[in-house]
Amino acid sequence: MAIAGVVIVTQPDKTMHVLEKLNEMENVTTYGVHNDVQIIAVFEANSSKSLEEMSMEIQENIEGIMALYPAYVTTEDELEKLA
Amino acid sequence: MSISRREFLKVSAAATAASTIGVSLLPGMQKELFADGLNWHKSVCRFCGVGCGIMIGEKNGKVVAVKGDVKNTINKGHLCVKGFYLHKVVYAKTRLLHPMIKKNGKFERVSWDEALDYVAKKFNQIRKQHGPDALAFYGSGQAETEETYIANKLFKGAIGTNNMEGNPRLCMASAVGGYLTSFGKDEPAGTYADIEKAELFLLVGSNTAEAHPILFERIMRHKAKNPDVKIIIIDPRKTPTDQVADLHLFPKPGWDLAILHAMARILIKEGYADENFIKQSVNFKDNKKNLTYEEYKQFLEQFTPEKAAQISGVEPDKIVKAARMFGKAKTAMSMWTMGLNQRTRGVWANNLVTNLHLITGKIGVPGSDSFSLTGQPNACGGVREGGGLCHLLPAHRSVKNPKHRAEVAKVWGVPVSNIQPKPGKHTVAMFEALNKGEIKGIYIMCTNPAQSLPNASKYWKGLKEQFVVVAESFFPTATTDYADVVLPAAFWSEKEGVYGCTERRSQYMEQVIKPQGEARWDAFILRDLAIKMGFKKYFEKYKTAEDIWSEYISLTKGTDMDLSGAPYSRLKKLRGITWPVPSVDHPGTYKRYTKGDPIFDALPAAKKKGRRMYFYGKPDGKAVVWARPPKGPEEPTDAEYPLALSTGRVLEHWHTMTMTGTVPELVRAVPKAYVEINPQDAKKMGIEDKEQVIVETRRGKLKIEARVIDRPEPGTIFIPWHWKQWMANILTIDAFDPGSKEPEYKVCAAKIKKA
Numbered sequence: 157m158a159i160a161g162v163v164i165v166t167q168p169d170k171t172m173h174v175l176e177k178l179n180e181m182e183n184v185t186t187y188g189v190h191n192d193v194q195i196i197a198v199f200e201a202n203s204s205k206s207l208e209e210m211s212m213e214i215q216e217n218i219e220g221i222m223a224l225y226p227a228y229v230t231t232e233d234e235l236e237k238l239a
Numbered sequence: 240m241s242i243s244r245r246e247f248l249k250v251s252a253a254a255t256a257a258s259t260i261g262v263s264l265l266p267g268m269q270k271e272l273f274a275d276g277l278n279w280h281k282s283v284c285r286f287c288g289v290g291c292g293i294m295i296g297e298k299n300g301k302v303v304a305v306k307g308d309v310k311n312t313i314n315k316g317h318l319c320v321k322g323f324y325l326h327k328v329v330y331a332k333t334r335l336l337h338p339m340i341k342k343n344g345k346f347e348r349v350s351w352d353e354a355l356d357y358v359a360k361k362f363n364q365i366r367k368q369h370g371p372d373a374l375a376f377y378g379s380g381q382a383e384t385e386e387t388y389i390a391n392k393l394f395k396g397a398i399g400t401n402n403m404e405g406n407p408r409l410c411m412a413s414a415v416g417g418y419l420t421s422f423g424k425d426e427p428a429g430t431y432a433d434i435e436k437a438e439l440f441l442l443v444g445s446n447t448a449e450a451h452p453i454l455f456e457r458i459m460r461h462k463a464k465n466p467d468v469k470i471i472i473i474d475p476r477k478t479p480t481d482q483v484a485d486l487h488l489f490p491k492p493g494w495d496l497a498i499l500h501a502m503a504r505i506l507i508k509e510g511y512a513d514e515n516f517i518k519q520s521v522n523f524k525d526n527k528k529n530l531t532y533e534e535y536k537q538f539l540e541q542f543t544p545e546k547a548a549q550i551s552g553v554e555p556d557k558i559v560k561a562a563r564m565f566g567k568a569k570t571a572m573s574m575w576t577m578g579l580n581q582r583t584r585g586v587w588a589n590n591l592v593t594n595l596h597l598i599t600g601k602i603g604v605p606g607s608d609s610f611s612l613t614g615q616p617n618a619c620g621g622v623r624e625g626g627g628l629c630h631l632l633p634a635h636r637s638v639k640n641p642k643h644r645a646e647v648a649k650v651w652g653v654p655v656s657n658i659q660p661k662p663g664k665h666t667v668a669m670f671e672a673l674n675k676g677e678i679k680g681i682y683i684m685c686t687n688p689a690q691s692l693p694n695a696s697k698y699w700k701g702l703k704e705q706f707v708v709v710a711e712s713f714f715p716t717a718t719t720d721y722a723d724v725v726l727p728a729a730f731w732s733e734k735e736g737v738y739g740c741t742e743r744r745s746q747y748m749e750q751v752i753k754p755q756g757e758a759r760w761d762a763f764i765l766r767d768l769a770i771k772m773g774f775k776k777y778f779e780k781y782k783t784a785e786d787i788w789s790e791y792i793s794l795t796k797g798t799d800m801d802l803s804g805a806p807y808s809r810l811k812k813l814r815g816i817t818w819p820v821p822s823v824d825h826p827g828t829y830k831r832y833t834k835g836d837p838i839f840d841a842l843p844a845a846k847k848k849g850r851r852m853y854f855y856g857k858p859d860g861k862a863v864v865w866a867r868p869p870k871g872p873e874e875p876t877d878a879e880y881p882l883a884l885s886t887g888r889v890l891e892h893w894h895t896m897t898m899t900g901t902v903p904e905l906v907r908a909v910p911k912a913y914v915e916i917n918p919q920d921a922k923k924m925g926i927e928d929k930e931q932v933i934v935e936t937r938r939g940k941l942k943i944e945a946r947v948i949d950r951p952e953p954g955t956i957f958i959p960w961h962w963k964q965w966m967a968n969i970l971t972i973d974a975f976d977p978g979s980k981e982p983e984y985k986v987c988a989a990k991i992k993k994a
Contacts, residue, residue: 161252161306163260163317165459187253193463196256198249204327208904222482223448225456226323227316228255230248230296230304 157200158207161228164195170220171195177218183210193222255306259316277304281814282748283738284322285381285731286893288613289313289453290740292814293322295732295751302326302732302752311814313431313740319452321893324902325731329755331901335714335727336756346725351757355764358682358724359771361706365680366398375402375669375678378627379685380410380618383736384745385787386761387621388633389778390684393765396653397774401638401663402678405627406686407618408666409693412979413580414611415623417589420978421597421609421863423856424799425623425635428831429572429608430742430817435461436606439568440470441561443495443592444578444985448479449890451576451612459483469568471561473498474578475885476915476957477950486561489952490551492883492986493582493872499591500869501547502562504539506598511566513600519850521597522859525866538866550869552952565595570606576614577887581984585976587867594864603833603852613741620739624800625791629663634795638662650794652777665980666692667973673701680706683718684761685728687895690717690963693982694938694973710761713897717963728761729754735784736762737810743828745805746815762787796821799831799838799856872986873974874937876954880988882920883955884936886971887985892961899961912965913946915957916991921947924991931994934958936987939969942994956989 166174171193178184178197187196199214201207207229215221277296284291292311296304305326307316338354339346349357365373376394378387387405394403418425434457447455462468462483472480472487473495481487490498506512523530525538544555551558565571573596579588593602593609601607613619626633636643639660648655664672670692672678678701692698695717702721709722712730719725733754739745754760762784769778781787785807795818796803804820816827821837828836832852839853846860847853853860876883891908892899899905914934916926926932928947933940934956943958943965951957960967972987 159248159252160323161254161256163256165456165463168463185249185253187257190257190260191464194260196253196260198252198256200249204324204904205907208908212908222459223452223456225259225317225452226307226320227259227318228252228304228306229323230252 157202158204159230160199160207160211160226162197162199163225163227164197164221165223165225166193166195167220167222168193174218174220178214181214255309255316259307259309280749280751281308282732282751283616283746284318285325285616285898286321287451288615288618288741289451290616290738290742290744290746290815291318291322291453292746293318293325295326297751300752302329308814313742313744314453317453317456320891321899321905324904327902328898329730329732329752331713333713333715333901334730334755334758335711335725336758337727338757339725341723351759354724354726355768355771358708359768362680363772365706369679371398371400372402372663373677373679374398374400375664375673375681376404377666377669377681377683377686377688378403378405378622380405380407380613380615380622382621382685382761383617383734384621384625384739384791385736385784386684386765387625387627388787388791389762389765389781391626391633392651392777393769393774395632395638395658396648396651397657397769397772397777399657399659401629401659401661402669403627403663404629404666404669405622406688406691407615407622408628408980409581409691409982409984410577410614411580411611411618411623412628412981413582413585413976414589414613416586416976416979417593417611419856420586420865421590421593422832422854423862424854426619426743426800427608427610427741428602429610430744430829431457432829433572433606433608433610434458437461437570437572438468438606439564439571440468441473441565441571441573441592441595442470442480443473443573443575445474445574445576445612446478446480446887447574447612448482450614450888452890454574454612455480469564471564475883475952475955486557486564488553488557488561490553492885492955493875494551496584496588496591496867497542497547497550497869498553498558499588499595500539500542501544501558502565503591503594503598504542505544505559505562506566506595507536507539509563509566512598516600516851517598520852520854520861521864522861523864523866526868530866535864535866542869566599570604571596571599571601572607573609574612576612578985580611580981582986583873583974583976583983584867584870585981586978587865587870590865590867597862597864603830611741616740617738619741619743620737620745624739629665632658633791634798635800647794650790667975667980667982670698670701673705674698676704678705682708682710684710685712687716687718687897689721690895690966690968692973693968693971693984695966695968696939697973710764712758713901716897717895726764727756727758728764729758733758734760737788743800743817744815745802745810745818747807747810760784873983874972874987876988880936880990881954882989882991884934884970884987884989885955885957885985886960886967887957888961889959892959894961895963896961911944912959912962912967913944914991915946915948915951917951917953917955918947918949919953921945926991926993932991933994934970934989934991936970936972936989938972941965941967941970956991
């Protein structure tokens with residue numbers, strides 16, 4: 157299980173479009189638009205690999221995303237299996 | 240994982256992301272959210288030189304999560320994708336867990352005592368038979384200041400050789416040379432705080448979006464809030480940074496000096512110069528003599544936009560536009576990295592960017608600075624400030640200066656005669672000397688020169704033939720392939736210490752967990768080696784990291800980089816502090832050479848005479864505007880090698896991938912190297928996208944996948960340099976800047992054919 161909290165920075169005229177697209181996605185929860193161009197979202201996936209694929213898919217397929225900045229990530233159970 | 244735990248983590252993740260942009264999703268809840276199960280510890284990112292604050296989440300003695308440090312003024316809680324996965328590197332399968340000695344061509348596990356006894360014996364034999372200069376140390380801008388400090392004392396103060404270098408020679412030595420020749424003192428005048436006050440950014444030779452993503456985010460956020468903020472890029476290659484650019488000038492690689500002179504000419508001619516500032520605070524020089532202002536203007540006359548266009552390949556109207564944008568902006572901040580530094584005229588290129596600020600007075604005021612970005616987390620702190628290069632001693636001191644040698648020897652407790660007055664061998668010369676057998680033993684710490692040196696394969700001979708000790712956290716690397724002894728070093732989160740980043744900020748990092756396996760802290764490995772070599776009386780006093788830091792900052796007292804007001808007890812409470820910080824109640828310095836800088840403030844009033852800035856590294860307090868020749872690269876393109884090859888980074892990887900190569904997510908994101916070719920060139924050569932090609936220079940050949948893309952301009956190609964199996968540095972040139980000794984990684988002549 158992997159969870160990431162991210163800030164997505166959008167082009168000013170594409171913010172609502174990006175928000176709509178994110179809300180259509182499974183395993184993405186948005187927490188509103190802030191400062192006009194910043195969307196807070198949480199990505200959930202079964203593994204860090206899936207999380208990475210989801211992040212790439214979002215950046216590549218949703219028009220209007222300028223950057224995606226992770227602020228928090230946990231892969232707690234994956235790491236607990238290590239060592 | 241239970242639903243409740245999952246929900247808890249989701250809310251935690253959202254709340255953390257929100258807090259990074261000053262939004263409180265769940266007022267008052269954050270403290271409670273993070274109180275469950277995880278212990279959070281303050282640290283600093285292990286990758287680039289930005290210095291982002293990271294909070295390490297620890298549970299049951301294991302690092303299980305990271306989050307951006309919201310209290311850190313640099314990144315305000317944000318991380319880039321590399322920092323995002325940093326905690327996974329700690330548990331990489333490639334961690335080196337115990338010492339090993341190569342016996343009959345194979346590494347065998349040995350005890351720490353056996354390994355260090357062996358190294359001490361070999362080093363002492365070499366020293367006795369061939370003298371101290373037959374030994375060398377090669378360190379890293381990723382080592383902590385305390386680690387570099389102990390290495391410096393061992394090699395310069397105890398063994399008695401100045402053959403002490405570090406990989407910052409390869410990335411920011413030209414910036415050092417630029418600052419020293421322009422201002423008289425190293426490191427920037429301003430800090431990151433200028434970003435939110437700047438009206439214009441001039442990004443030169445810097446793919447900020449990929450190499451320094453958090454600074455890019457700050458620039459982007461500032462521009463989003465202030466649409467009038469302008470961004471000019473001077474870079475031969477289109478990069479993701481272009482998404483926010485207002486103007487991009489694409490010079491031929493290595494031919495941009497003429498552009499900067501042409502901009503200076505326009506700034507003066509069109510009345511954008513700050514004549515009062517020039518009169519008060521600026522001198523003019525060329526490579527041989529002092530110039531008058533009028534003589535400098537005469538020098539610039541040759542650099543008409545048309546002439547600069549002819550030299551650089553940039554359209555004249557774009558040069559005029561860039562100059563006018565710079566002139567019209569009330570404040571301007573220039574930033575640059577390897578595109579300027581890794582050049583045979585890197586120092587000159589640095590000077591010419593700074594010229595624009597000195598001519599217009601856009602320096603020493605909020606929002607204006609000539610600001611070099613660094614590539615490693617402690618290149619500034621440990622190596623530049625700690626004196627980890629062959630000509631330096633701690634706190635910006637020089638081995639050539641007898642007073643400096645005496646000051647350092649006194650604190651080190653070694654005879655001053657131990658410290659040689661002549662600089663040792665700089666990086667390229669050091670590895671040449673290994674090849675020739677002049678250096679017979681080398682200790683390499685936390686870096687991978689077999690892959691990162693320019694013209695790398697040339698230097699494998701010396702590594703193969705001489706006695707090589709490698710202290711590393713990871714195994715194998717291209718360099719450990721040549722090692723006789725490998726020593727496992729504690730990694731980030733497994734040790735405490737200080738990193739000093741680009742903006743003169745020193746930050747303390749906690750030890751969070753025990754080192755993996757038998758790994759030990761580099762500073763104590765070196766201390767114990769020193770004791771085994773017979774230097775017990777000089778080294779036995781260092782019992783803790785704080786012992787080392789306290790001694791180091793005592794050496795900074797009264798210098799331009801005074802850190803005496805930054806003991807561990809204070810740094811543990813702060814998110815770093817920017818020097819000079821001469822006392823424990825001093826808040827740190829935002830701007831150097833002007834009001835608020837304690838050194839400026841302490842100058843006699845008569846000396847300042849109402850001047851806004853006093854560059855106290857220069858005898859008369861005046862900075863220098865340099866009239867440098869517009870020299871091009873060492874190896875320009877020609878009929879045989881018609882393409883200019885440049886190398887650089889991608890967002891997902893860092894340096895030689897000893898860290899990012901252990902994170903599957905990052906490896907999958909960019910799994911292999913490639914050569915970017917402009918579609919026009921590809922069409923001419925009949926090369927298709929994803930086709931295998933051979934890139935060849937005068938030094939080597941590399942089979943690699945073609946990426947046909949309009950990022951490089953026609954006539955140029957680009958290879959990211961991270962991969963061992965596609966080692967770009969077998970192609971790069973080892974010619975170096977005669978001043979800074981930094982090699983010209985950024986441009987050499989190449990050709991391509993189908994594989």
